Amino acid sequence: MPTFRYRAYGLDGGLAEGAIDAASVNAASEMLWSQGLTPFQMRASAEGGTKWWNREITIGGGSQRADLVAFTREFAMLSAADIALDDALRILQTQASSSRLRALVEGLLSEVLNGAPLSDAMQKQVKVFPADYIAVVRAAEAGGTLSEVLTELAELLEHRAEIRSRVQSALIYPTMLVTLSLGALAIIIGGLIPSIAPVFGQSGKPMPGTIKFMLGLRDHWAQVVGGMAVVAIGSWASVAVAMRRNDARVELDRLKLKLPVIGAFLLQQEAARFARTLGTMLKAGVPLIQATKSASSVISNCYVASALSRAIEAVHQGSALHRALRNEAVLPAIALQMISVGEEAGKLDRMLMRVATMLERQTQSSIDRFMAALAPALTVAIAVMVGALIMPVMNAVLSINDLAGR
Structure with a gap:
């Protein structure tokens, strides 16, 4: 998702500057409005965010997500115990499990002691607290339901973390299979083939084409790796240039949803994320239009966004939510039907949470089925590939033995 640099006025008239990730300029502006900021300058960031040498080494922002989940769960328990806001932050600072989390709480405590609301303090740490999180906390502060809302947020974040963990766990076995197969290929090409190649020269028998190819691959591996790197970098650069255009990103993400099996999985995942975030925000008392704007900001697929x-x-112009979503036809049909029933019954927040639970279960079932089919398919493919390399070698060795026997 692209990054935009912005300058905006806050509620107190102060100037705010920073960066925000969004699908488009309009989406970035809406996210800033939902945070209580009035943007007056917005431009795409050429750097794509923080310089790589200033970033913490993580995999997909895992440390920040873990800090956010830990902070929210512990803060929710302290708030539910009717502990004052500053005292709760002091307790969290004392028992923080990592230096990152301690620094995060220290920053929040400093702002709160200076008189800032908790949501404003969080807004100054946008790398940790996403826009929808801040919007929910701001609404909870206005409604006096901070402890209940923090509990809802903790459950939301834990649901997201659980889905990510399941996907990562499911990928472990296929990753090991691919790694081991590459190791086997390296042993065959680097060790076995060169050891038997001289036998053909000594026997006068012509060397098979497969073995010649693998020897050439071994002798010119640097050129092969260099050529592959050039092609990869060129392809990456071309895609990066194309992805600077919003229409190209939207079209690419539209094509992703058309992929067999994977497309349905991606749509279920995005719809579940949207439904759970929107349901959580509505339960927190956030108005529908603001809640839908903030919930849509968590969507990573530009076409869906x-x-x-x-x-x-369309909702802003007076249309019902289920009708507006149905006209766009981006969410699964059953989700649209359930949202329609919930909206007509006046229980939209509860129905959205049920939709999210249902889609998350379908997503997990899809992952399980896909991984159940992928593991045997990879095993067979690797066996065929290794066998295709070994058979010419064995045939050549057997033919040499026959020749020597004669």
Whole structure:
């Protein structure tokens, strides 16, 4: 998702500057408005965020996500015990499990002691607290339901972490299979083939083409790796240039949803994330339009995000949510039907949480089925590939033995 640099006025008239990730300029502006900021300058960041040498070494922002989950769960328990806000932050600072979390709480405590609301203190740490999180906390502060809302947020974040963990766990076995197969290929090409190649020269028998190819690959591996690197870098650069255009990103993400099996999985995942975030925000008392704007900001697929933006605009003009979503036809049909029932019954927040639970279960079932089929398919493919390399070698060795026997 692209990064935009912005300058905006806060509620107190102060100037705020920073960076925000969003699907488009309009989506970035809406996210800033939902945070209580009035943007007056917005431009795409050419750097794509923080310099790599200033970033913490993590895999997909895992440390920040873990800090956010830990902070929210512990803070929710302290708030539910009717502990004052500053005292709760002091307790969290004392028992922080990592230096990152301690620094995070120290920053929040300093702002709160200076008189800032908790949501404003969080807004100054946008790398940890996403826009939808801040919007929910701001609404909870206004409604006096901070402890209940923090509990809802903790459950939301833990659901997201659980899904990520399941996907990562499911990928462990296929990754090991691919790694081991590459190791086997390296042993065959680097060790076995060169050891038997001289036998053909001594026997006068012509060397098989497969063995010649593997020897050439071994002798010119640097050129092969260099050529592959050039092609990879060129492809990456071409894609990066194309992805600077919003229409190219939208089209690419649209094509992703058309992929067999994977497309349905991606749509279920995005719809579940949207439904759970929107349901959580509505339970926190956030108005529908603001909640849908913030919930759409968690969507990573640009095609789905742009369709949701159009649906939100229709809601802003007076259309019902289920009708606006149905006109865009980006969410699964059963989700649209359940949202329609919930909206007509006045229980939209509860129905959205049920939709999210249902889609998350379907997502997990899809992952389980896909991984159940992938592991045997990879095993067979690797066996065929290794066998295709070993058979010419064995045939050549057997033919040499026959020749020597004669």
